[in-house]
Amino acid sequence: MKNLERRRVLRAMALAGTVAATGLLAGMTGAAMAQDRTSVKIGYAISKTGGNAGGAGITTLPNYKLWVKDVNDAGGLELPDGKKLPIEVIEYDDRSSAEEVVRAVERLATQDKVDFILVPWGTGFNLAVAPLFDRHGYPQLAVSAVTDKAPDFVKRWKKSFWMLGGGHDYANALASILADAKKAGTVNGKVAMISVADGFGIDLVTAARPAFKKAGIEVVYDKTYPGATSDFSPMINEAKSSGADAFVAFSYPPETFALTQQAQVAGFSPKILYLGVGTGFPVYGKNNGENATGIMSLGGIDPNNKMNAEYRKRHEAVTGVAPDYWGSVITYASLQMLQEAIKRKGLDKAAVSAELASGAFQTVLGETKFENNQLRQLWWTGQWQNGQFVGVMPADRNGASKVILPRGDWKKK
Amino acid sequence: MSRALLSVFVFALVVAVLAYVPFIAGSYGITLGIGMLGYVTLATAWALFSGPTRYVSLATVAFFGIGAYTVAVFSENMAYPLLLAVAGAIGLAVALVVGLATLRLAGVYFVIFTFGLAELIRQLVTWYEVNVTGTLGRYIFLPVTPEGIYWQLLALATTAFLISWGIGRSRIGLALKVIGDDEVVASHCGIDIARVKLALFAVSAVLITLVGAIQAPRWTYVEPTIAFNPTVSFLTLIMALLGGANRLTGPLLGAVPLFMLFEWLSANFPNHYSIILGLVFIAIVFVLPRGVLAFVEENWRRWRKSGVKNLPAVAE
Secondary structure, three states: OHHHHHHHHHHHHHHHHHHHHHHHHHHHOOOOOOOOOOOEEEEEEEOOOOOOHHHHHHHHHHHHHHHHHHHHHOOOEEOOOOOEEOEEEEEEEOOOOHHHHHHHHHHHHHOOOOOEEEOOOOHHHHHHHHHHHHHHOOOEEEOOOOOOOHHHHHHHOOOEEEOOOOHHHHHHHHHHHHHHHHHOOOOOOEEEEEEEOOHHHHHHHHHHHHHHHHOOOEEEEEEEEOOOOOOOHHHHHHHHHOOOOEEEEEOOHHHHHHHHHHHHHOOOOOOEEEOOOOOOOHHHHHHHHHHHOOOEEOOOEOOOOHHHHHHHHHHHHHHOOOOOOOHHHHHHHHHHHHHHHHHHHOOOHHHHHHHHHHOEEEEOOEEEEOEOOEOOOOOOEEEEEOOEEEEEEOOOOOOOOOOOOOOOOOOOO | OHHHHHHHHHHHHHHHHHHHHHHHOOHHHHHHHHHHHHHHHHHHHHHHHHHHHOOOOOOHHHHHHHHHHHHHHHOOOOOHHHHHHHHHHHHHHHHHHHHHHHOOOOOHHHHHHHHHHHHHHHHHHHHHHHHHHOOOOEEOOOOOOHHHHHHHHHHHHHHHHHHHHHHHOOHHHHHHHHHHHOHHHHHHOOOOHHHHHHHHHHHHHHHHHHHHHHHHHHOOEEOHHHHOOOHHHHHHHHHHHHHOOOOOOHHHHHHHHHHHHHHHHHHHOOOOHHHHHHHHHHHHHHHOOOOHHHHHHHHHHHHHHHHHHHHHHHHO
8 A cells, every 4th residue: 555655656756747847848938028128139059068169169169259359349239220239148058969059049049039149160050050040030140061052051041141162162173273283284183082081071072073073183092081080191101102192181170180290200292282171270380380381271361351360360369369261250250241230230130131141241351242142252272371371262363372382392390 | 446547547638738838838848848858758768678677778879860860861752751660660670680689798798889889880871971872961851840849759758658668567577677687587487588688679779769760850960970979878878867767757757857957057057067967967876876766765765664653752
């Protein structure tokens, strides 16, 4: 009898717990305060911990902080009536989990009722939250997302903006550099290529294979390696003996750094050296000094753009780290576009989205404008020259530096 | 008899109330509900096999990921119900193969193997995608609303609960308890150990696979690192253990409060989440080593005893 009673009590507790939790859900969704506006709420969920924290901590988060400081130091976000309201930030850590980033953005939209949401870091996470941004009517300025499907996404989510191009753009630019160098007799037209078995590497290598073929470049070595590989000497040796004098690696930062070191140890000094993410980190130039010269990668800057140079200085002064040479400046420009669109249209999300899609904006990139909701004024290829990572492709773009090939041999330290 | 009827009625009522939640709760409430139901189902399914047999499995995310990936791969060429059936079937097939090969392992070897299994499947999927299809990362564009996902998960959680209840009251449940206590005794009693374990492992794996399959459309984009996130395995384990893996309502009582705690922590302490979480886990291990239910039962007994002792004094 007693046993039964105990069981009943336990069961009742289980039920009570479930019902209480449900009630809590319903209750939490209720309250919202209607007060006079004293601030503009801007929220974001970003990977502060977990596997994505490295990338987010270099390209995205410092720029969010810098922008908020810049705006608040200037008195706040300006609205169409000239009134200025300070930004109030609500920040969550998505812990590099897709489920968590979805929940955090949902929380920002429905619980915190923020005025605008800034994007998370990474292609996958930007896609994971895209339906939410769309459903709740927020413009999504997706920066750290390299995707060839942007034109499709734009049709699906009308308020989404894609700002870093797709794998084909980067691969085609590289192919045309290689083709030109072959035509000029600088290289023999044979290329050795390795790529990381992850979203980024696969995207680029699948775009590069047909692009190289079309450009008349022969791929004599083509290998994929698992993420977090640390020993590249077998691959470097095979590439060295393959007869190729151009080496391309669609790699992630740890591998980019390792490859640079191990190629020097192995005495492998191809005339064209193209490495992946990480090449554009300021620390890469610092660590490799003279040896970085001539190495190419994705991204780049216009060294003569004064606004960009000034931005780089301020970024380093405020956040303590220098911005990278690829996504950082785009991230900051995306925020400036948002700021300017708010100044023109106020806090109405739909009007701001429409303004973003159609307007032209002055940013640290110069005059910036979306084409079909995509940013196309990008540097597809950059090269280390004189201690700066400068944009070399598209060659006909204003401010493009001339690509210098072949790169010199490794300097002995 | 009437008590049984009553509990059936209460159970049905709770399910009905939960099914009604999407109509009153906002979209955030539904999001929370999805996460909670997902983990309740995972923890219940995990405890279904690991509770009685005491085989600690870290393969949860292997099956969860298989479900998610199956949906991602076939989402464009199949009707949705068929998609779930195929996901379940693949989960079942993998569970049978893996179960046949490994349920002879015991103790820590089984733990290590299951942890490796998740990684193995992730690498296999990656290898296949890289070398055969040449794309990594797949898009899921299915017209499934959050409400739809919520109701599907609720149905799945209810099913998991009923299966767990049914097994606990059947011959196979008894057989499992014997196996958990002593395998040698069990085999001497004439229990076909391998078959019983395999059957349970398969049922549990199919349920877990379905959770992954149902939740996947929320992500839009799936790649192996997203689908096979090992945290899922650990959280499931901790939730089931917190509640008490040997009891029917244990996983539920572990999953709901822990999920609420995670949510509360990440909303209010985004920067100290991991630290606080670590402290909470340590506290759980020290204060509730055998789960909430066992803790409550013990204290209930103690309280009853002291209550009985005090009673005469009051009566006098």
